[in-house]
Amino acid sequence: MKSTAPWRAALTLSTITDSERSSLLAGIEKVAPTSPLITIPVLAASLAALESKGAAFAAGIALAAATEKQFKASVAAADLLRETLDRELSTFRALTENNATSAADITGMGLTLLSITRSSKAPPDPPAALVVVPGRVHGKARVMVQGTGYLGHFAAEVSTDPIGVWTSLPGTGKERRLTGYASGTKLWVHFATLRWGLQSAWCAPMMVIIP
Secondary structure (H helix, E strand, C coil), X not given: XXXXXXXXXXXXXXXXXXXXXXXXXHHHHHHHHHCXXXXXXXXXXXXXXXXXXXXXXXXXXXXXXXXXXXXXXXXXXXXXXXXXXXXXXXXXXXXXXXXXXXXXXXXXXXXXXXXXCCCXXXXXXXXXXXXXXXXXXXXEEEEEECCCCCCCEEEEEEEECCCCCCEEECCCCCEEEEECCCCCCEEXXXXXXXXXXXXXXXXXXXXXXXX
């Protein structure tokens, strides 16, 4: 009920605790019967209702506290029983495994046979693009996988133009140096990603013209 009176009581029910609610009720029941306002019939009726509803509230709180205490005790007991059961299940499994002579012995004791599935890793993706960096002197050039920082390990091969026999370029980094070729020599280079002991497909070959 919203009040429009000039004097208002400080009471925000949404923020008080049950303990504060009980203390407030006890204070009202102690002093309100001696207040001149209690002669007003509607206030007297509200006080009587407060006393009745307050008693029911106190009983409900006590019951809830007892139920919560019993619930916590039940949960603790269930946790202990679960731990005890799990230890015995572990013992039963170990004894079964140590004495089993076949897979049927495992299932025959009501257990499920463990099936280990090893995850298979697919080959990695090939490098998306290569970059050619001409050397500062004639007869040298560099080819590298596009990207900055550490990119992983790569295999690389080179072929003369037109593409024929591919020859492995030593190293596993993201870059290879081409040296010892005459200026104007046309070469093809491609890279493959190395990961998890697997090699990707070769990327699209890139032509390198030795400066």
